[in-house]
Amino acid sequence: MKRIGALIAAGIVLAATPSFAQTVGTCPRGGGSTQPQPVRILFDLNSSHLRPAEKPIIAQAVKTAKDRQVSAVCLIGHTDKLGDKAYNLKLARARAQTVAAEMIRDGYPAKNITIVADPEAFGNMSFGNDNASEIDRKVTIFYAR
Template sequence: MKKVILAVAAAAALPVSAMAQDVQTPGVYFGVEGGLNWMFNTTILGQNVAPQTGWALGGKFGYDFIGPRVEVEGLYRQNNNGNFFGNRAITGQISQVTAMANFLYDFNATGTIVPYIGAGAGVGFVDSDYNLGSTTFAYQGILGLGYNATPNLRFNLEGRYLGTTNPSVAGTTWNNNNVTLLAGVQLKFGAAAPPPPPAPPPVQATTFMVFFDWDRSNLSQQALATIAQAADAYKTKGSARITATGHTDTSGPEAYNMALSLRRANAVKDALVRNGVPAQAISVIGMGEKGLLVQTADGVREPQNRRVEIVIN
């Protein structure tokens, strides 16, 4: 028992620098395992029996919930005992087969190094008068350490205690207790889910600005050239929307300026349509004195505020 505890503790103490690999997914797995088995000393038909170190080999089939796991397992164990019991299956060696249902829990299940514990119960078939002739109830405790090499491939090292109800030989019973050290590999079916696609880059709006003379909504040659550039930019985007937002400075009455800003925005819209932009793709907004580009007092004629902003997105 001490050997198993020391082996598991040594494996757990190994330095690791593995990074968490959050790529594990639930799924069905199967595995194979093998290792050493130690049977506790016992008494059979009045003889003291001190079995030698034996071996174990088996396989399992289970489902990983990423954290909890459930599995069914079959394992064969054999230990030489050096005792003579006449014409019986236990003479010279004892063999046993267990069929178990196990429940296990993985700590750090999505990481690379995975400590785990578990327990199992099932049926055991132990040598007696005949090969594997004694049917028993079997139970076990499990302490292990796993290594997730990939999302689908895992290696395990674990120590177990296995006990059964007392097998019978020649009408008498004997105690059967075991400690097993197993190394195993398990393969999960199915591939890990692909990572989500990167988010599309945000759409960048394209902005043009057209300026007007004081109290005017007619377009200068410079304004017409800017509108032509805006129309070309719209055509390169394919399906897009244009917003033409008119502004005024703070000179003049507020209601008058609201109407003037709309006239300026509509003048820009008409020019865009003449340059090949569909009218239904253009929205017109009048802001009047709101949204000043240059902050001024009321009644100030500021050229930068007399404008239409063309936004394409």
Template sequence: MKLSRLSAALGMSVLLAACATPWEVSDVNTIMEAPAPTAGSAFTKALFAEYKAETAQEAKNEYEWDHAAIFARKGLRAAAGEMVGPEEVNTTWYAPDSRVKELTDARARLIGYFGNGARERVPAAAAKAQAKFDCWMEEEAENDANSDCRAAFLKIEPELQVKPAMAPAAPRIVKTFVVYFDFNKATLTKDAQRVLKEVAAAQAEIKPTGIYVSGHTDTVGNSAYNDKLSNSRAKAVAAGLSKLGVGSKIDQKAFGMTKLAVPTKGNVKEGKNRRVEISFEK
């Protein structure tokens, strides 16, 4: 420091609070005159600005230059790219015993946010939260348990939290076609071929993200036989769609007689149950 600078600081200290030393006044003046840093991370640059603002508040509005100097020194360290941490509870400033737990818990949360990447993810908010926590500590030491800095810290705290990723919207069925089969058959009828052509045309227009083909039977026969029959029907429809250029996204399933379109008793021939459903998902 040049002698003229120190002399000026000494002169100013006479006019300011008696508890401020010339060195404290000099540190305050240094940060107030300092330009925005070019070195360091986005967090340390933002932290410099926040501590500079707290320094100005304490020196110019509160006339507490000794307290201002504490913020100034931390800000100057941040300007050099140092990862300065928040104040330890009851180390620099001492809060009443009744306030220690809230401060300790708040600091622990702040350190936790930093550990989860808040300084990298939201550097400006992280820097403001740290400076406001330090200011909160300072004001608690002055018996202000409901200070503006406490309110500011609590207000910005949610921005530091890792927000849960939103689950993607669940796909939904947007269109369904039904192909019917003759009794005990898995061959495509003329009507079935017509429906498959409608499916191909709709697929080109709708562009579904998924196509489901599910085979079904009526209740005639035993379960094992109907499982095989419903699978054969699903395969026949999938093959027919493939010939029409629809096939790369087909998910094929067979349900036998377990999902009836028309509820019936056993061994009942019901044409609407002998079917394959083709569903578009998007």
């Protein structure tokens, strides 16, 4: 009986999470010269909270997607190479989810958003002090057709 209660509780928690896709490893991407350029949303070290300056960039990305009739977007969350790899995977996903939530608030359909976590830029390569590069702490918005 305890198992059934735990399963029901887990189902309630899952049902309460955002409904956008959380696909790992696949991003529908378009191509060609008419495709909007990818957009970068930067984050602070060890954070998945949006900087206030990034909100208008996301709003413009949503406007671009609507104006250009983009059928889907892929949000790829990234981290720098500092810290534990498992933690960085969670942080990369949390960053992408934060951007997805903001896009949904700005009116982009949740069903058209795919989330991918791609932590630790450049894989196993080490750049010493440059492992903490701000440009690596980002979510990249790719547009698909």
